[in-house]
Amino acid sequence: MLGKGAPELPKLNAFNRVSQVIPVMSGKGGVGKSSVTAMLAANLARRGQKVGILDADITGPSIPKLFGLPAGGLRGSEQGMLPAVTGGGIRVVSTNLLLRDEAQAVVWRGPMISATIRQFWTDTLWGKLDTLLVDLPPGTSDAALGVLQNLPVTGVVLVTTPQDLAALVVRKAIQMIRQLNIPILGVVENMSYFRCPETQHEHAIFGPSHADVLAQEAGAPVAARLPIDPQIAALCDAGQAESIELEAIQPVVDLLLQPA
Numbered sequence: 712m713l714g715k716g717a718p719e720l721p722k723l724n725a726f727n728r729v730s731q732v733i734p735v736m737s738g739k740g741g742v743g744k745s746s747v748t749a750m751l752a753a754n755l756a757r758r759g760q761k762v763g764i765l766d767a768d769i770t771g772p773s774i775p776k777l778f779g780l781p782a783g784g785l786r787g788s789e790q791g792m793l794p795a796v797t798g799g800g801i802r803v804v805s806t807n808l809l810l811r812d813e814a815q816a817v818v819w820r821g822p823m824i825s826a827t828i829r830q831f832w833t834d835t836l837w838g839k840l841d842t843l844l845v846d847l848p849p850g851t852s853d854a855a856l857g858v859l860q861n862l863p864v865t866g867v868v869l870v871t872t873p874q875d876l877a878a879l880v881v882r883k884a885i886q887m888i889r890q891l892n893i894p895i896l897g898v899v900e901n902m903s904y905f906r907c908p909e910t911q912h913e914h915a916i917f918g919p920s921h922a923d924v925l926a927q928e929a930g931a932p933v934a935a936r937l938p939i940d941p942q943i944a945a946l947c948d949a950g951q952a953e954s955i956e957l958e959a960i961q962p963v964v965d966l967l968l969q970p971a
Protein backbone atom coordinates (compact mmCIF):
# COMPACT_ATOMS: atom_id res chain seq x y z
CA MET A 712 0.00 0.00 0.00
CA LEU A 713 1.54 3.33 0.99
CA GLY A 714 5.31 3.53 1.36
CA LYS A 715 6.66 4.03 4.87
CA GLY A 716 9.31 6.58 5.82
CA ALA A 717 9.52 10.24 4.93
CA PRO A 718 10.45 10.90 1.29
CA GLU A 719 12.49 14.03 0.64
CA LEU A 720 10.14 16.93 -0.06
CA PRO A 721 10.56 19.08 -3.16
CA LYS A 722 12.23 22.38 -2.33
CA LEU A 723 10.08 25.47 -2.19
CA ASN A 724 11.13 28.47 -4.28
CA ALA A 725 13.74 30.38 -2.23
CA PHE A 726 11.61 33.56 -2.26
CA ASN A 727 8.70 31.83 -0.50
CA ARG A 728 7.82 31.51 3.17
CA VAL A 729 4.71 29.42 3.80
CA SER A 730 3.79 28.99 7.45
CA GLN A 731 1.13 26.29 7.11
CA VAL A 732 -0.10 24.03 4.32
CA ILE A 733 -3.69 22.84 4.77
CA PRO A 734 -5.19 20.43 2.21
CA VAL A 735 -8.99 20.39 2.09
CA MET A 736 -10.02 16.84 1.28
CA SER A 737 -13.21 14.89 0.97
CA GLY A 738 -12.79 11.61 -0.79
CA LYS A 739 -16.20 12.07 -2.39
CA GLY A 740 -16.95 14.54 -5.18
CA GLY A 741 -19.49 17.32 -5.06
CA VAL A 742 -19.62 17.70 -1.28
CA GLY A 743 -18.61 21.36 -1.47
CA LYS A 744 -14.87 21.02 -0.90
CA SER A 745 -13.95 23.85 -3.25
CA SER A 746 -16.65 26.11 -1.81
CA VAL A 747 -15.41 25.39 1.73
CA THR A 748 -11.82 26.06 0.60
CA ALA A 749 -12.90 29.39 -0.91
CA MET A 750 -14.91 30.42 2.16
CA LEU A 751 -12.03 29.51 4.49
CA ALA A 752 -9.57 31.49 2.38
CA ALA A 753 -11.86 34.52 2.28
CA ASN A 754 -12.40 34.45 6.04
CA LEU A 755 -8.71 34.02 6.82
CA ALA A 756 -7.89 36.94 4.52
CA ARG A 757 -10.54 39.07 6.24
CA ARG A 758 -8.91 38.23 9.56
CA GLY A 759 -5.62 39.68 8.26
CA GLN A 760 -3.87 36.51 7.06
CA LYS A 761 -1.89 36.27 3.85
CA VAL A 762 -3.57 33.36 2.08
CA GLY A 763 -2.93 31.28 -1.01
CA ILE A 764 -4.91 28.52 -2.70
CA LEU A 765 -3.20 25.80 -4.70
CA ASP A 766 -5.94 24.23 -6.83
CA ALA A 767 -4.76 20.62 -6.99
CA ASP A 768 -7.91 19.59 -8.86
CA ILE A 769 -5.98 19.65 -12.12
CA THR A 770 -8.61 18.14 -14.41
CA GLY A 771 -11.68 19.68 -12.73
CA PRO A 772 -10.49 22.99 -11.31
CA SER A 773 -13.19 25.25 -9.88
CA ILE A 774 -11.34 27.72 -7.64
CA PRO A 775 -10.83 30.47 -10.31
CA LYS A 776 -14.55 30.40 -11.15
CA LEU A 777 -15.50 30.81 -7.48
CA PHE A 778 -13.45 34.02 -7.32
CA GLY A 779 -14.33 35.28 -10.80
CA LEU A 780 -10.71 34.96 -11.97
CA PRO A 781 -10.46 34.80 -15.77
CA ALA A 782 -8.62 32.07 -17.71
CA GLY A 783 -5.03 32.92 -18.63
CA GLY A 784 -4.47 34.86 -15.41
CA LEU A 785 -1.06 33.40 -14.52
CA ARG A 786 2.10 35.32 -15.42
CA GLY A 787 5.72 34.21 -15.47
CA SER A 788 8.72 36.06 -14.09
CA GLU A 789 12.44 35.28 -13.87
CA GLN A 790 11.96 33.96 -10.34
CA GLY A 791 8.90 31.83 -11.03
CA MET A 792 5.18 31.83 -11.77
CA LEU A 793 3.10 34.69 -10.35
CA PRO A 794 -0.25 33.62 -8.89
CA ALA A 795 -3.47 35.35 -9.87
CA VAL A 796 -4.75 37.57 -7.04
CA THR A 797 -8.40 37.94 -6.00
CA GLY A 798 -10.03 41.23 -4.94
CA GLY A 799 -9.42 40.30 -1.29
CA GLY A 800 -5.74 39.52 -1.91
CA ILE A 801 -5.89 35.70 -2.05
CA ARG A 802 -3.16 34.28 -4.29
CA VAL A 803 -4.44 31.51 -6.55
CA VAL A 804 -2.77 28.97 -8.81
CA SER A 805 -4.89 26.61 -10.91
CA THR A 806 -4.70 24.87 -14.29
CA ASN A 807 -7.71 26.92 -15.41
CA LEU A 808 -5.58 30.03 -15.05
CA LEU A 809 -3.10 28.52 -17.50
CA LEU A 810 -5.70 27.85 -20.20
CA ARG A 811 -6.83 30.34 -22.80
CA ASP A 812 -10.42 29.14 -22.50
CA GLU A 813 -11.74 27.99 -19.11
CA ALA A 814 -13.97 25.35 -20.79
CA GLN A 815 -10.96 23.64 -22.40
CA ALA A 816 -10.49 20.07 -21.10
CA VAL A 817 -7.24 18.98 -19.47
CA VAL A 818 -6.79 15.35 -20.47
CA TRP A 819 -3.67 14.23 -18.67
CA ARG A 820 -2.53 11.00 -17.12
CA GLY A 821 -1.61 10.61 -13.44
CA PRO A 822 2.17 11.31 -13.65
CA MET A 823 1.57 14.56 -15.56
CA ILE A 824 -1.03 15.62 -12.99
CA SER A 825 1.34 14.87 -10.10
CA ALA A 826 4.17 16.75 -11.83
CA THR A 827 1.95 19.81 -12.32
CA ILE A 828 0.94 19.88 -8.65
CA ARG A 829 4.61 19.65 -7.69
CA GLN A 830 5.41 22.56 -9.98
CA PHE A 831 2.57 24.63 -8.58
CA TRP A 832 4.27 24.19 -5.23
CA THR A 833 7.91 24.63 -6.22
CA ASP A 834 7.73 27.11 -9.12
CA THR A 835 5.09 29.57 -7.89
CA LEU A 836 6.18 32.82 -6.29
CA TRP A 837 3.85 32.50 -3.35
CA GLY A 838 5.84 35.01 -1.32
CA LYS A 839 5.10 35.12 2.39
CA LEU A 840 1.94 33.20 3.24
CA ASP A 841 0.38 32.49 6.60
CA THR A 842 -1.79 29.73 5.11
CA LEU A 843 -1.72 27.85 1.83
CA LEU A 844 -4.98 25.95 1.32
CA VAL A 845 -4.81 23.07 -1.15
CA ASP A 846 -8.07 22.14 -2.87
CA LEU A 847 -7.67 18.41 -3.52
CA PRO A 848 -9.55 16.52 -6.23
CA PRO A 849 -12.13 14.06 -4.95
CA GLY A 850 -10.92 10.57 -4.15
CA THR A 851 -7.77 8.97 -2.84
CA SER A 852 -6.09 9.25 -6.23
CA ASP A 853 -2.48 9.88 -7.24
CA ALA A 854 -3.06 13.61 -7.02
CA ALA A 855 -4.25 13.51 -3.41
CA LEU A 856 -1.46 11.13 -2.46
CA GLY A 857 1.08 13.36 -4.24
CA VAL A 858 0.01 16.41 -2.24
CA LEU A 859 0.02 14.57 1.06
CA GLN A 860 3.44 13.06 0.38
CA ASN A 861 5.21 15.91 -1.41
CA LEU A 862 4.07 19.01 0.45
CA PRO A 863 4.93 19.80 4.08
CA VAL A 864 1.33 19.36 5.21
CA THR A 865 0.42 20.88 8.58
CA GLY A 866 -2.93 19.09 8.81
CA VAL A 867 -5.97 18.20 6.73
CA VAL A 868 -9.50 19.63 6.85
CA LEU A 869 -11.98 16.89 5.90
CA VAL A 870 -15.25 17.81 4.22
CA THR A 871 -18.25 15.50 4.18
CA THR A 872 -22.01 15.61 3.74
CA PRO A 873 -24.65 13.61 5.62
CA GLN A 874 -25.21 11.04 2.83
CA ASP A 875 -24.21 7.44 3.61
CA LEU A 876 -22.19 7.32 0.40
CA ALA A 877 -20.18 10.38 1.40
CA ALA A 878 -19.41 8.84 4.79
CA LEU A 879 -18.28 5.60 3.13
CA VAL A 880 -15.85 7.37 0.79
CA VAL A 881 -14.63 9.88 3.39
CA ARG A 882 -13.70 6.87 5.56
CA LYS A 883 -11.26 5.79 2.84
CA ALA A 884 -9.72 9.27 2.88
CA ILE A 885 -9.33 9.05 6.66
CA GLN A 886 -7.52 5.71 6.32
CA MET A 887 -5.18 7.16 3.72
CA ILE A 888 -4.34 10.24 5.80
CA ARG A 889 -3.76 8.13 8.89
CA GLN A 890 -1.46 5.74 7.02
CA LEU A 891 0.63 8.76 6.11
CA ASN A 892 0.72 9.92 9.74
CA ILE A 893 -0.73 13.31 8.86
CA PRO A 894 -2.93 15.06 11.45
CA ILE A 895 -6.60 15.64 10.66
CA LEU A 896 -7.48 19.05 12.10
CA GLY A 897 -11.25 18.81 11.89
CA VAL A 898 -14.28 17.45 10.07
CA VAL A 899 -16.63 19.88 8.32
CA GLU A 900 -20.09 18.59 7.54
CA ASN A 901 -21.34 20.63 4.61
CA MET A 902 -25.00 20.75 3.51
CA SER A 903 -25.77 19.46 6.98
CA TYR A 904 -29.27 20.93 7.21
CA PHE A 905 -31.57 23.50 5.67
CA ARG A 906 -33.01 26.16 7.97
CA CYS A 907 -36.48 27.22 6.85
CA PRO A 908 -36.45 31.03 6.71
CA GLU A 909 -40.10 31.20 7.87
CA THR A 910 -40.13 28.75 10.77
CA GLN A 911 -36.37 28.59 11.54
CA HIS A 912 -36.87 24.82 11.71
CA GLU A 913 -33.81 22.80 10.59
CA HIS A 914 -34.51 20.06 8.02
CA ALA A 915 -32.02 17.22 7.48
CA ILE A 916 -32.41 17.18 3.69
CA PHE A 917 -29.62 14.65 3.13
CA GLY A 918 -30.52 12.47 6.12
CA PRO A 919 -28.99 12.09 9.54
CA SER A 920 -25.47 13.25 10.27
CA HIS A 921 -22.46 10.89 10.31
CA ALA A 922 -20.08 13.65 11.35
CA ASP A 923 -19.59 12.48 14.95
CA VAL A 924 -18.69 8.93 13.92
CA LEU A 925 -16.36 10.14 11.18
CA ALA A 926 -14.72 12.63 13.54
CA GLN A 927 -14.13 9.85 16.06
CA GLU A 928 -12.52 7.70 13.36
CA ALA A 929 -10.43 10.68 12.27
CA GLY A 930 -9.37 11.46 15.85
CA ALA A 931 -10.47 15.05 15.23
CA PRO A 932 -13.34 17.34 16.29
CA VAL A 933 -16.44 18.10 14.22
CA ALA A 934 -15.23 21.60 13.45
CA ALA A 935 -18.45 22.84 11.83
CA ARG A 936 -21.82 21.86 10.41
CA LEU A 937 -22.66 24.14 7.51
CA PRO A 938 -26.22 24.71 6.29
CA ILE A 939 -27.52 24.24 2.76
CA ASP A 940 -27.86 27.85 1.75
CA PRO A 941 -28.99 28.82 -1.78
CA GLN A 942 -27.11 32.09 -1.26
CA ILE A 943 -23.80 30.15 -1.08
CA ALA A 944 -24.51 28.43 -4.41
CA ALA A 945 -25.61 31.71 -6.02
CA LEU A 946 -22.52 33.66 -4.90
CA CYS A 947 -20.21 30.78 -5.91
CA ASP A 948 -21.84 30.66 -9.35
CA ALA A 949 -21.45 34.44 -9.68
CA GLY A 950 -17.72 34.26 -8.85
CA GLN A 951 -18.31 36.11 -5.59
CA ALA A 952 -17.26 33.51 -3.04
CA GLU A 953 -15.35 36.24 -1.21
CA SER A 954 -18.56 37.98 -0.22
CA ILE A 955 -20.15 34.93 1.44
CA GLU A 956 -20.78 35.64 5.12
CA LEU A 957 -21.32 32.35 6.97
CA GLU A 958 -21.17 32.40 10.74
CA ALA A 959 -21.16 28.58 10.95
CA ILE A 960 -17.72 28.33 9.31
CA GLN A 961 -16.00 30.52 11.94
CA PRO A 962 -14.91 27.62 14.21
CA VAL A 963 -12.92 26.15 11.28
CA VAL A 964 -11.34 29.55 10.64
CA ASP A 965 -10.43 29.77 14.35
CA LEU A 966 -8.91 26.29 14.16
CA LEU A 967 -6.63 27.43 11.32
CA LEU A 968 -5.69 30.61 13.16
CA GLN A 969 -4.38 28.65 16.12
CA PRO A 970 -0.60 28.22 16.09
CA ALA A 971 0.32 24.64 15.05
Ligand SMILES: Nc1ncnc2c1ncn2[C@@H]1O[C@H](COP(=O)(O)OP(=O)(O)OP(=O)(O)O)[C@@H](O)[C@H]1O
Nearest residue numbers: 740741742743744745746849938939940943944947
Ligand atom coordinates in the same frame (compact mmCIF):
# COMPACT_ATOMS: atom_id res chain seq x y z
N1 LIG B 1 -23.50 24.76 1.87
C1 LIG B 1 -23.91 24.86 0.61
N2 LIG B 1 -25.17 25.30 0.33
C2 LIG B 1 -25.61 25.39 -0.96
N3 LIG B 1 -24.86 25.06 -2.03
C3 LIG B 1 -23.60 24.62 -1.80
C4 LIG B 1 -23.05 24.50 -0.48
N4 LIG B 1 -21.79 24.05 -0.58
C5 LIG B 1 -21.54 23.88 -1.88
N5 LIG B 1 -22.62 24.22 -2.62
C6 LIG B 1 -22.78 24.13 -4.09
O1 LIG B 1 -22.62 22.74 -4.44
C7 LIG B 1 -21.93 22.60 -5.66
C8 LIG B 1 -20.69 21.72 -5.48
O2 LIG B 1 -19.77 22.41 -4.66
P1 LIG B 1 -18.19 22.34 -4.90
O3 LIG B 1 -17.85 22.55 -6.34
O4 LIG B 1 -17.58 23.24 -3.90
O5 LIG B 1 -17.94 20.82 -4.52
P2 LIG B 1 -16.60 19.96 -4.63
O6 LIG B 1 -16.68 18.94 -3.55
O7 LIG B 1 -15.41 20.84 -4.64
O8 LIG B 1 -16.79 19.32 -6.06
P3 LIG B 1 -15.73 18.49 -6.93
O9 LIG B 1 -15.91 17.09 -6.50
O10 LIG B 1 -16.19 18.73 -8.34
O11 LIG B 1 -14.35 19.03 -6.65
C9 LIG B 1 -21.61 24.01 -6.14
O12 LIG B 1 -22.59 24.42 -7.04
C10 LIG B 1 -21.69 24.86 -4.86
O13 LIG B 1 -22.05 26.19 -5.12
